[in-house]
Amino acid sequence: MDFLNALVVLANFVLIPAVSYGSQLALGALGVTLVYGILRFSNFAHGDTMAFGAMVTILFTWAFQAFGLSIAPLPTALLALPFGIAVTAGMMLLTDRWVYQFYRRHKAKPIILVMVSLGVMFILNGVVRVIIGPGEQRFNDGARFIISAGDFKKMTGLSEGLAFRSSQGLTIVVTLISVAVLFWFLNRTRTGKSMRAYSDNEDLALLSGINPEKVVRVTWIIAAILATTAGVLYGLDKAFKPFTYFQLLLPVFAAAIVGGLGNPLGAIAGGYIIAFSEVTLTYAWKKVATYMLPDSLAPDGLAQLLSTDYKYAVSFTILVIVLIFKPYGLFRGKAV
């Protein structure tokens, strides 16, 4: 019984949160890695693109709620997501036309493009704060739980409850669908194949008649879809706050680099590696230990390895370790 209780506690506070956080990171890292593979620079504006997409979706959600539109028990934000994606994709294409295209034509160094993306980040950040304000927004309606702690206790008769929030379930399902569609697109469709060809060898792809501008446009659209989805899921699961999305940049980049920049499979693996390390290192293990160990060995303190304030230090440490030992990531990425 104690063992089962320990497992339930572990699932409740570590497994489920880490899987859903990892899915959100994986979606974000996929966007970063795709832009890196095709356009060959680290897009610092990605975190704020996530914020922008989430913000547009929130505005649509509020509009739908005002009209009384609802798809209960699912959150209204899911209905608003396609609209958020459309607006974000339009914004990304315009940004490319007005900003990035010029540097691509002039074959600017990647680091100049990074700097430009920093400028874009500034502007997006400002736009988001002007429109929706710097405060915290909650926009999750619909059912709160798939399984609530109380129901679980009744069902199983265990003393520990397992809560499975609908936002977590939604995150996992949406991530599975998006990743499956993305890989189908990259591996099976003509456009997807031309994207991979362009990423592998630009000159050869150009010689085979691939239109680079089309590849770039498709990449931005996919990046917008991934960023908006990741941003909305994170917002549903926790809360929307512009500054948090800027801070997400570090774990997202760490995930993409750990997996190998430019490698989509790696980005997904990286997302889960970062999320699991972050959650396990900042979780207070006292409860699990009390169930698993005999009473005499039970810890006095919280048995927490790191305070949650340092969760970004975890992604950073993993990043540094990977940079030292495997600079091209666990799955071989690209080098520029």
Next chain:
Amino acid sequence: MNRNALLFGFVALLYIITGFVQSWNTALAIFNMGLISAIMALGVNIQWGYAGLFNVGIMGFVALGGLATVLVSMPPVAEAWAAGGLRMLGALALGAATITAGVVAYKRLPLGRVRSLGVIAIFVVGFVLYRVLFDPARDAIEAINPASTGYLGGMNLTILLAWPIGGLIAAGAAWLIGKTALGLRSDYLAIATLGIAEIVIAVLKNEDWLARGVKNVVGLPRPVPYEVDLQQSTDFVARATWLGFDPATASSLWVKLLYAGLFAAVLLALIWLSQLALNSPWGRMMRAIRDNEVAAEAMGKNVTRRHLQIFVIGSAICGMAGAMMTTLDGQLTPGTYQPLRFTFLIWVMVIVGGSGNNWGSVLGGFLIWWLWIQVEPIGGAIMSLITYPMPDGSGLKAHLLDSVQHIRLLTMGVVLLLVLRFSPRGLIPER
């Protein structure tokens, strides 16, 4: 040269107009921060302009400089030292020893399972021992009078000493970052610095035993006299009235002027040194590396080591500027370190002023800092003009008036993009 003099004259005019229109007190306050901004811009320019290194963690180095002021100048808290000071030092030493042992073991042991397990074991055991020592020491220190101290305090030395020490601390952090991230892809350094900046701020906010965290350290000693003392000195009051000032204004102007003198001395010394370095064989080598790494490497230059060197120097200058800024503020407030203000604003200064040119980044520092301060009232005025026709009390009007402060971010982003696009060499281009 003429054009450059004109540009500097124009910026000087901006400050003088501020003096006449607003007040000389405001103008001097902006000028003092302008001096500090110029020093930060100089440090970033050394990294970016000389060597093409992209540092997105300026905020972290600035904050380390700020920490140095507390560690150097505050009086030590005797009870806290008695309660857990030595234990804390022991814990930190143990932590450092663990890392060293791990690195040595990794380097010395032959490749294989023994090495991997051994290194992991060293880190696990070291971490547990560290926490066993650290946790009670921290709790003991933080329990001593938490409302006013609750930290170890500093060394009670003159605060001017904190400036070079702040530089040294920042240099140490930069060395660690550079050692891991340099020599790899160019954007890795950017990401690593972004990370270290966030972590430095997290440490400053949470480690109360070190510098009181978000409870802030206030009342840092000053290298210049206090206004109150000046107002009470009959000498000073007599001189002020002779010059036609009332003593209150005169004292605050005089204090600001003294600060300006100190900062200007540092800035001039740094410009002089940077110009010497830039025009020396070392500077030519640096620019050769920046322009063509492959060719420079073929000529036998150790590119990674030179990059590390310049990264450390540039970060040290940022750390020094950070210590100077905290000295000017008289308090360390970790909550106020915002990346947009302390990292990206400095970048805008360097790019607008002219990367690769020391005078350019100094000019950029003064100009952009002035803009940063003045954009808010100007933006507010524009916004009230736009919202003028709207009815009072409408939600949209209130929202738009509220968002004026965020317009600054937008403006800085637009300025950065426009300059990068249409005048990438900046106001004073590299020669």
